Amino acid sequence: MLSSQRFDKIAENFATSEVHRSSPTMEALHETLGPQTGSEICDVACGAGHLALSFADELPARLVAVDPAPNMLASVHKLAAERGVTVETAEAYAEELPFPDASFDLVVSRLAPHHFRDMPTAVGEMARLLRPGGRLAVIDLEGHEDPDIDALNHELEMLHDPTHQRSYTLTEWIGFLQDAGLNVPVARGSQSESRTGVPIRRWCEIASSGAEAERAIRARLAEAPAAYREALGIRQDGDEFRIPVRTCMVIGVKPLGGVR
Template identity: 30%
Template sequence: MTNELIQAQFGPRAMDYVRSSVYARGESLGALLARLQRDPIRLALDIATGGGHTALVLSPLAKRVVASDITGPMLRVARDWLAENGAENGLFCQHDAGLMPFPEGTFDVVTCRLAPHHFADVGAFLHSCVRVVRRGGCVAVIDNVTPPEPLAVRFINAFERLRDRSHNFEHSLPDWEAFFSTAGLRIEHRQQFRTPIDFGAYCDRMSVPERTRTRLRVMLLQAPAAARAALNPREVDGRMTFDLGELLIVGRRAAR
């Protein structure tokens, strides 16, 4: 997926993502915080920071947090979000997630949350993470995750791509384990979550037209068994709701 399309999709909607409860809160964000509290952090990098929610969580743990994103409007709202919440140790950098403009071994921790499904080359992204994290440092990724069944993988990705043209590919846990291993990261922690998603808000964030919303609604209700079990479509207080899987996976670069 081209950076131009990602910027076109997310730039005009930057403020919507700052305000979104899916991004601002969530069980996976708390689990990430619990993992990262174990090590002293001098300098942290949050890639594809979006609204800056993960950077804000990192802020009290680190002396400095670099929040980066390919989209300029996202960086501006992230800067404002950190300032609004009293975080004064943030730095901001615009760059491609696979082309990080930092020397080798710069950071103690590198994070990325709910963004890799937009990346054209997850392997290149992780190799860049390993390059810029110090030896013995930590790389932590949170992203949407599919079940391992091939039909469910194809269906859920088709569903996500219909709603958002910048969606590239949502991987399974075995995929992520292979990515981390190939990049040279020793996996220390893996944890899966199910996040309830309000269908209307999900569509509103991408300004999905009504005709496409109807197609998405039909896909949810007619999903094949493995995909339906993962998406779990249902009504909550009269509103269509479904689940998206999330994965927190944490790995460490070898100390030497």
């Protein structure tokens, strides 16, 4: 797929990206999940593996990172080696995960599902991997319930990264997890991956968007209604715009009966 080819080329950007390394939402996820000592954890569409590796200090029994881009997996191994962490990797798409049913206690995916081409299948696969009582945690770009604001958001994301598929609303995410047979005790919208907002230039640099796309994003934001920008958490700082990387966080729990 084009997305895996594209991310193969920019893997180093994600390894060094401040947005991907840590965020307020990642911190909130750890607080919500609690310690994962002894857990078997799988990070789907892991990128450079920052989320998977963030669990290493909690002494899980197993860490697995899955991504379709080989260079992303190479970045995972490099970062893991630097931290003295043991991690398994698998090259695969979220829609077809190469593990048996009920293989993990926790499955996570962050800042990736908006690239998935078949979300119901991908969520179903991630849910399939859970043991009864296991949890699926997703942090991803959030769509907006207002169709006009959502259209602006989608346009900006497509300019930023042409392999973007769609940012789903919190309501849609809850539906995906419930349709996969999970209970959804945690669903938080209007989260942010950056406390200060990412300047447009840096936002485009991380994704290798290119100068033309950066100019188009600036022009589109300049002409957009201020209320639309405010609704998306985008603020103007002099001549610069700052992107919050607006996300939602959902956690689904597989019933103890294991029924889907």
